[in-house]
Every structure is written in structure tokens, then in C-alpha cells.
Amino acid sequence: MWACAYVGAGYGGLFETVKPGNADQYTTDPRFTGTLSGHKLVPSRALCFTGYERCPDDHVCTFKEPNGRGAMTVHVPTTDPATRSHGTSYGAEAAPRSAWNRTKKHVCFYPQPTFTGTWDDPASLREFGAYVILRGDSTTIPAPFSGTFRSHELVNGTAECA
Structure with missing residues (x-):
């Protein structure tokens, strides 16, 4: 070995x-x-060369380093009884730098633990809502989003992102 x-x-x-x-x-x-x-x-x-492949099927995984490297968090979504939305809320300790969406739904990431919020990008002078990773995709999260996710939810279409 x-x-x-x-x-x-x-x-x-x-x-x-x-x-x-x-x-x-x-x-x-x-x-x-x-x-x-x-x-x-x-x-x-x-x-x-450990990376994204550690994420189990049908889960969303976030990683402390780019390219699926470093400490991994496997998110097990809970269902909100009012909205029927499947999501996870977490604190600043998560601070992911990359993520893999291995579910059959799209995932919307937010800067607030309440599944809300926006990001300001000083370079483009634009404001952004949810950061979306399509079903089956993995990515290294770019600025200004990297390290700022505090919650995410699974949706059928990207228009469902708050």
C-alpha cells in the first residue's frame, strides 16, 4: 500500500x-x-490526491480548501415544515472554499444562516443573491463568495432561490 x-x-x-x-x-x-x-x-x-470524490452520493459537501481538499463537511438537509424546503444552516466555522452538489436538485448558498442575504462585489459594483451550484456540479468558490456561506437549500429550479 x-x-x-x-x-x-x-x-x-x-x-x-x-x-x-x-x-x-x-x-x-x-x-x-x-x-x-x-x-x-x-x-x-x-x-x-484527496478531493471531491470523498463526498457521498445524494449529499452536499463543503470543503475548507479549494478543489475539494481539506476538512469536509457532509450536509444532511432538514425539511422546513412551512416551506417544505430542504436546507442546512451553519456558522462561520464552516467557511467553505469549495463544494460539491451530489444531489438531484440545485443548491442555493446564502451569506446569512436564515437562507437569505446578498453579496456586494466591489470589483464589478454589483450585488449578488444566492450562489448556485447546479445538481452534480463541483466548484472552487470564487470571491466574493468564498468563505462566506452560512446556509443553503435544495431547490428544483434556480428561480426558487431566495
């Missing part, structure tokens, strides 16, 4: 691979000394 050693939480950040049967030491590289936070054994080196 290949060994994959990661500096960042949730198999994120800088990582190093070790071939089957080889010994490796990272004591001479200060980036690894005392900083490893996780490891895993895999049958091929390619599986060390």
Missing part, C-alpha cells in the same frame, strides 16, 4: 507519498516536522 501523509486537517494541505516497502523520514523538511495531522494507506498513489 502507498502511504499518504498530510499536514492539513481532513486530508488537506501539503502532503507527501511513500511507495510501498519504502521508509521515509520528514525530519529534515521543516514543513513536515511536527505538523502531520493525518495519514491513510491506499492501493495507488493517485488516491492520495
Whole structure:
């Protein structure tokens, strides 16, 4: 088996691979000394490149780093009895940098935990409502949205976003 050693939480950040049967030491590289936070054994080196594929079917997953890397949160939606909307609200600790929508619905992300809010983009002088990720899509979240999501809901059509 290949060994994959990661500096960042949730198999994120800088990582190093070790071939089957080889010994490796990272004591001479200060980036690894005392900083490893996780490891895993895999049958091929390619599986060390942990990313979006960790998200289970029929869920929305957010990641602390771009490209589906780093700590992952698997969101289990709840149903609002009044609106019949499936959504999740979370705090600033989530601060996703990338996301994958593995559901059969579109997902609308919002800057407020109440499934509302807008973003101002100083570069374009525009205001934006919900950030949408279509069903089956994954993305690294661009500015001004990156790290600002506080809630999301699943919808049948993007016009349903608040």
C-alpha cells in the first residue's frame, strides 16, 4: 500500500507519498516536522490526491480548501415544515472554499444562516443573491463568495432561490 501523509486537517494541505516497502523520514523538511495531522494507506498513489470524490452520493459537501481538499463537511438537509424546503444552516466555522452538489436538485448558498442575504462585489459594483451550484456540479468558490456561506437549500429550479 502507498502511504499518504498530510499536514492539513481532513486530508488537506501539503502532503507527501511513500511507495510501498519504502521508509521515509520528514525530519529534515521543516514543513513536515511536527505538523502531520493525518495519514491513510491506499492501493495507488493517485488516491492520495484527496478531493471531491470523498463526498457521498445524494449529499452536499463543503470543503475548507479549494478543489475539494481539506476538512469536509457532509450536509444532511432538514425539511422546513412551512416551506417544505430542504436546507442546512451553519456558522462561520464552516467557511467553505469549495463544494460539491451530489444531489438531484440545485443548491442555493446564502451569506446569512436564515437562507437569505446578498453579496456586494466591489470589483464589478454589483450585488449578488444566492450562489448556485447546479445538481452534480463541483466548484472552487470564487470571491466574493468564498468563505462566506452560512446556509443553503435544495431547490428544483434556480428561480426558487431566495
